[in-house]
Amino acid sequence: xxxxxxxxxxxxxxxxxxxxxxxxxxxxxxxxxxxxxxxxxxxxxxxxxxxxxxxxxxxxxxxxxxxxxxxxxxxxxxxxxxxxxxxx
Numbered sequence: 592x593x594x595x596x597x598x599x600x601x602x603x604x605x606x607x608x609x610x611x612x613x614x615x616x617x618x619x620x621x622x623x624x625x626x627x628x629x630x631x632x633x634x635x636x637x638x639x640x641x642x643x644x645x646x647x648x649x650x651x652x653x654x655x656x657x658x659x660x661x662x663x664x665x666x667x668x669x670x671x672x673x674x675x676x677x678x679x
Contacts, residue, residue, distance in 0.1 A: 596660040603656060607649060614645045 618638050625633025 593664075595657070596664050598653075598656045598660050603653060606656070607652060610645070610648060614641060617641050 618641060621634040621637040621641065622630055625631075
């Protein structure tokens with residue numbers, strides 16, 4: 592059995608750039624909105640939630656790209672002669 596195709600990490604990073612940039616902006620905004628003297632306590636939960644969501648999206652996208660690469664490696668199936676028998 593042939594190994595499934597791999598996805599180049601550089602290609603994957605390129606597809607995630609916009610989302611990663613948005614995530615970084617949201618993290619900074621959470622820290623900026625925290626009260627003075629409470630930057631960690633005032634932003635930690637929001638940043639943790641943003642990070643969990645980003646981790647999920649990154650992992651889903653990585654797995655999906657691997658699935659897409661594997662599917663692209665298989666030639667399209669050809670119709671079988673059984674279709675004639677079923678239609679008759």
